Amino acid sequence: MNNEHLNKVLVENYSKLEKQEAKKLYQFIVQSKSKGVSQQAADELMQKYGITNTQTNALLKNLMARQFIQMVSNQQKKMYYMTELAPKALNLPPWFTNGHFDDQYATNLMNLVKQTIQVARQVVVNLDYITNVVRNNPQLTSKLNEDDVKTLVNALVADGSVIEFESLQHNCKCYLVPQQQGVFGPYFQGGYYKTVPCGKCQLIGLCESGSGIESKTCVYIQQWLKGE
Incomplete structure (x- = not known):
């Protein structure tokens, strides 16, 4: 791939990033060229801008979900x-x-x-359910595995088109489309979940199990489940 095409891709992708920290991280990875950037190098760079390792990890996931970068594991070392x-x-x-x-x-x-x-409707809309439905779609022209579907779901979550939340009842991550676009799925009939805290939370992109920001310790979700 020649430099002219690479520059064109870089400018196009760069313009789609709204957060300055995402732009800095993406530019850093691009400048590494074929050498790649390790997880440690990414963390150290973003720390200079006051970004925590957890936030850096969320930024990397966002960039991967949007297919701007790729991650390769080499001898238990992640390279981007x-x-x-x-x-x-x-x-x-x-x-x-x-x-x-x-x-x-x-x-x-x-x-x-x-x-x-x-x-x-009336099902647990988790990754397994989505994968099974999508893979059996007769209009699908290519074979998708669970990782492919997960990448697509992550892209929708990063874009704000889909909300990811931890289902305490089913002990798994579930997904829904925001209320303004019509809410369906497990126990969402009648718009009961239109006030789900996740839909308004600015930290939704950082919320995941073990990250320090997660649904099982979220005060707002606990209050919401109690009807407060």
């Missing part, structure tokens, strides 16, 4: 690369053609995932 410069041995998801990101196909797949979440 600009997608276009990732090692050729990397197994790219089905929405890549000849090593290039197919934006239209990826968009179609994300719409399929979002629709699957939106129309689900």
Whole structure:
């Protein structure tokens, strides 16, 4: 891939990032070229800007979900690369053609995932459910595995099109489409969950088990479950 094309991709992706910290991290990874950036190097860079390791991890997940970067595990060491410069041995998801990101196909797949979440009724809408429904869709032209579906779901969560929350009743992560776009799914009939705290939480992107910001210790969710 020539430098002209790389610069074009960089400028286009860079313009789509709203947060300055995300721009700094993405630029750092791009500048590493084929050498890649380790988790430690990413953490150390962002610490200079007052960003915690947990926040850096969330930024990396966001960039990966949007397919701006790729992560490769090498001897238990995580390395991050600009997608276009990732090692050729990397197994790219089905929405890549000849090593290039197919934006239209990826968009179609994300719409399929979002629709699957939106129309689900009286079921536990977790990753297993979404994967089973999407993989059995007769219109699907490529084979998706669970990791592929998870990447698509993460992209929707990062974009704010889908909300991820920890279901205390089912002990798993579940998903829903925000109320303004129509809420369906497990126990969401009648708009009962339209006041779910996660939908308004500014830390939703950092909320995950073991991160220090998680639903089981969230005061707002506990109050909400008690009807307060």
